[in-house]
Amino acid sequence: MTPDVYCQQKAIASGSSFYCSFLFLPREQRAAIMALYAFCREVDDVVDECGDAHLAAIKLAWWRQEVERVAEGSPQHPVGQALQAASTRFRLPAAHLHEIIDGMEMDLTQTRYPDFAQLSRYCYRVAGVVGLLAAEIFGIGNAGTLEYARDLGMAFQLTNIIRDVGEDARRGRIYIPMDELERFQVPAADILNGRYSENFTGLMRHQGTRARQYYDSALRKLPATDRKAQRPGLIMAAIYRALLEEIEAEAFQVLHQRIALTPPRKLWLAWKTWFFPPRGYAATAGQDEVSGT
Numbered sequence: 001m002t003p004d005v006y007c008q009q010k011a012i013a014s015g016s017s018f019y020c021s022f023l024f025l026p027r028e029q030r031a032a033i034m035a036l037y038a039f040c041r042e043v044d045d046v047v048d049e050c051g052d053a054h055l056a057a058i059k060l061a062w063w064r065q066e067v068e069r070v071a072e073g074s075p076q077h078p079v080g081q082a083l084q085a086a087s088t089r090f091r092l093p094a095a096h097l098h099e100i101i102d103g104m105e106m107d108l109t110q111t112r113y114p115d116f117a118q119l120s121r122y123c124y125r126v127a128g129v130v131g132l133l134a135a136e137i138f139g140i141g142n143a144g145t146l147e148y149a150r151d152l153g154m155a156f157q158l159t160n161i162i163r164d165v166g167e168d169a170r171r172g173r174i175y176i177p178m179d180e181l182e183r184f185q186v187p188a189a190d191i192l193n194g195r196y197s198e199n200f201t202g203l204m205r206h207q208g209t210r211a212r213q214y215y216d217s218a219l220r221k222l223p224a225t226d227r228k229a230q231r232p233g234l235i236m237a238a239i240y241r242a243l244l245e246e247i248e249a250e251a252f253q254v255l256h257q258r259i260a261l262t263p264p265r266k267l268w269l270a271w272k273t274w275f276f277p278p279r280g281y282a283a284t285a286g287q288d289e290v291s292g293t
Contacts, residue, residue, distance in 0.1 A: 003082035004031045007038035010079070020270040021235035025138075032086035032137045033232070038079045040100060040130060047107045048171070056108055060101055067097045090137045099129045111173045112188075116210075119177050120154070127157035131233070139229035148222040152233055155214035159240045162207050162247055166194060166255040176207060194255040204252035208244060215241055219278060231277050238273040239266050 001009075011019045011034050018037055022030050043063050050056040066080045071094045075081045086092060103125025113119040131153025135145055161168075161175045168175060169192050181188060184203035189195075215237060222230060239261065247259050261269075 001078070003078040003085075004034070006078040007031070007034040007082045010034075010038040010041055018236055020239060020266045021232040023270065024235075024274045025232060028089060029137055031082065032090055033134060035079065035082035035086045036092070036130070036133055036137065039083055039097065042077075042079055043101055043104045044126075047104050053108045057105070060105055060108075064098060064101055067094050067101070070094065070097075086137065092133050092136060096129050096133050099125050103129075107173070113175060113177050115179045116177045119175060122175075123154050123157040123161075124150070127153040127160075129153070131156070134233060135230065138232055140226060141229070142223035142226050144221055144223045145226045145230065148218045148226075148230070149233065151214050151218040151221060152237055155211055155218060156236065156240050158207065158211035158214060159244050162204060162211065162252070163243065163254060163259060165191065165204070167258060169194070169255070176203065180206065191255070196253070196255060200255075201252055204254070205248075208248055208252075211244055212241075227277055231274055234277050235270045235273045238269045238278075242269055 011022070022033055022037075025033065043060060046056050046059045046063070050059065066075055066077055069075045070080050070084045070087055073084065075084050083092075083097075087094070103122055106122050106125070110122075113122065128150045131149040131151075132146055134153075135149035140146065165174075165176070172192075174181075174188055174191050176191070178188070180203060181191075184199050184206065186197065186199050186203050190197065190200060218237065227234070242265070243259070243261055246261060247254060250259055253259075
């Protein structure tokens with residue numbers, strides 16, 4: 001099995017919404033983005049599937065060494081080998097790959113976040129940085145596209161947090177800021193024990209509003225000259241925003257189930273966005289920055 005096939009199978013097996021956005025890319029870009037996705041999956045699986053935090057830390061340390069081997073041209077893992085080709089072709093900074101591992105390491109030591117400022121640091125590492133790397137692979141002609149990519153990655157991670165509240169709670173983690181739990185009068189025990197309430201619905205609606213702000217901010221910041229190149233990211237945005245809408249339609253019933261879009265719907269959104277990408281809109285006064293409240 002070649003490194004590229006390994007990464008492709010990793011992406012297919014995950015059932016991720018991201019896979020749909022890869023299908024329309026030219027071969028080199030498709031191989032590169034799958035290598036990046038497979039790397040993210042490998043290091044994320046270390047944290048999610050390893051019950052021993054000490055052993056997980058050792059495995060993440062190995063991946064740090066693999067990132068260095070990628071930079072040096074001597075990777076050992078199939079994902080590292082695929083990532084080396086991608087890094088060479090698209091000049092992906094090793095520092096960004098280390099930042100992704102930094103975010104995964106946070107999950108080994110931190111299960112609560114006092115406020116959004118601290119949560120946003122985690123989200124940037126595990127998703128915002130991924131957005132920056134993906135944008136480089138898709139093609140950047142305007143530096144403003146990096147701001148778009150960062151905000152889009154944040155939007156994806158905030159949507160993931162909303163979708164996975166119940167699943168994360170069963171692992172003992174709560175990513176919703178604790179000061180917001182207090183503001184909406186939702187005890188952490190309600191999250192951990194899967195108890196719904198009107199206050200919980202209000203809390204989750206607040207999380208959804210924030211995620212929408214990041215989607216809107218990303219679209220405002222995407223320069224028109226890079227819109228065509230960044231269509232894969234726009235496909236992901238269409239799918240993830242539709243997922244957020246589906247969760248909202250289900251009244252945020254996320255404590256006992258994992259809400260998802262059907263594969264045909266994902267493919268339809270991917271096709272429609274590839275051939276008819278959103279045109280975006282100009283930023284208006286006071287809307288350039290996403291609210292942290």
